[in-house]
Amino acid sequence: MRMNATILFPLCLSTLLAQDTGTAHKAAATALLNSNNSGAARLACPATIGPVSTANSPGGPGRAGGPPGGAAKGGGAAKGRGPAATPPKENWYAEGGQVFDNLYMLTTKVNSAWAVKTSQGIILIDTLFGYAAQDAIVDGLKKVGLDPADIKYIIVSHAHGDHDGAVKFLQDTYKPRIIMGPKDWELSAREADPPRHDIEATDGQKVTLGDTTVTIYITPGHTGGTLSVLVPVKDHGQPHLAMEWGGTALSGGTSKEMLESYISNAKRLKDISDGAGADVIIVNHTEYNDALNRFERTKARKAGEPNPWIVGKGEVEKYLTVVEECAKAWLAIGDGRP
Ligand SMILES: [Zn+2]
Numbered sequence: 001m002r003m004n005a006t007i008l009f010p011l012c013l014s015t016l017l018a019q020d021t022g023t024a025h026k027a028a029a030t031a032l033l034n035s036n037n038s039g040a041a042r043l044a045c046p047a048t049i050g051p052v053s054t055a056n057s058p059g060g061p062g063r064a065g066g067p068p069g070g071a072a073k074g075g076g077a078a079k080g081r082g083p084a085a086t087p088p089k090e091n092w093y094a095e096g097g098q099v100f101d102n103l104y105m106l107t108t109k110v111n112s113a114w115a116v117k118t119s120q121g122i123i124l125i126d127t128l129f130g131y132a133a134q135d136a137i138v139d140g141l142k143k144v145g146l147d148p149a150d151i152k153y154i155i156v157s158h159a160h161g162d163h164d165g166a167v168k169f170l171q172d173t174y175k176p177r178i179i180m181g182p183k184d185w186e187l188s189a190r191e192a193d194p195p196r197h198d199i200e201a202t203d204g205q206k207v208t209l210g211d212t213t214v215t216i217y218i219t220p221g222h223t224g225g226t227l228s229v230l231v232p233v234k235d236h237g238q239p240h241l242a243m244e245w246g247g248t249a250l251s252g253g254t255s256k257e258m259l260e261s262y263i264s265n266a267k268r269l270k271d272i273s274d275g276a277g278a279d280v281i282i283v284n285h286t287e288y289n290d291a292l293n294r295f296e297r298t299k300a301r302k303a304g305e306p307n308p309w310i311v312g313k314g315e316v317e318k319y320l321t322v323v324e325e326c327a328k329a330w331l332a333i334g335d336g337r338p
Contacts, residue, residue, distance in 0.1 A: 025329035039287035045326035120210030133166035157246035181225020221262025222247020
């Protein structure tokens with residue numbers, strides 16, 4: 001046995017090295033795809049294996065008002081803001097609502113924000129585009145019996161307009177504390193009407209409001225200060241743990257440094273999520289895990305049926321492996337290993 005292992009080792013190693021290519025990493029991601037992650041792969045993986053592909057750029061066609069392409073390079077964060085970019089409501093409006101005892105999806109067709117209800121108010125994760133604030137956030141909360149005046153914290157996954165677009169409005173209106181990654185405070189400061197600088201997130205930071213503690217991780221890659229979160233949720237009183245990977249999309253314009261950071265942070269969050277027992281995936285782009293469909297299934301759920309958001313630890317791990325492999329594919333392509 002010992003001899004076999006010695007002989008096999010160099011072979012395995014050379015096979016592994018030979019597989020560090022865009023094609024191999026995309027294939028590794030593709031092998032794991034299902035409805036819990038395939039949308040994430042569409043936005044994170046190279047659409048075609050080639051050094052100049054921008055086919056899945058987050059700012060590409062069909063994402064009117066979406067975050068600017070080459071998102072990871074920073075700058076241009078204000079693109080897509082303002083009245084000129086406001087599309088007609090029928091183009092973006094989508095119904096959200098309750099998905100756990102204490103978690104509410106506030107959404108548009110493209111983006112989701114999340115309201116965590118605690119014993120002492122609301123922690124809001126992301127804010128959507130500014131134009132959706134009234135209908136999706138303010139009225140969305142009222143519709144489920146919550147009071148937007150109870151928003152005490154807003155955690156911003158990253159400073160792109162589709163997630164931080166309503167921060168200033170909500171800050172002015174309800175006076176919550178705003179938490180962003182330090183680098184993304186810098187990004188947001190370049191916006192036309194930036195929010196007032198508030199709390200700079202730290203890695204592993206625990207945000208406690210009443211009976212609930214959300215944990216924040218700084219996971220750069222999509223932007224320099226992207227935040228991911230773990231959120232304790234309850235389903236009919238049973239505790240579960242939700243994971244949000246705060247910045248998913250990559251493009252041909254994402255720098256090598258950001259890709260390397262993305263890869264190591266996806267790996268790190270996988271270990272953290274695994275250790276903490278995360279078994280629910282929440283997303284800030286509905287496409288990532290088919291969230292609109294999932295919400296419809298949640299609404300139609302009958303007593304005794306499983307909650308469509310509870311996917312199990314293995315699926316959380318798979319989601320983070322898929323995005324990690326997508327980033328590795330981009331990295332390999334950039335290094336001339338298509
Ligand atoms: Zn973004």
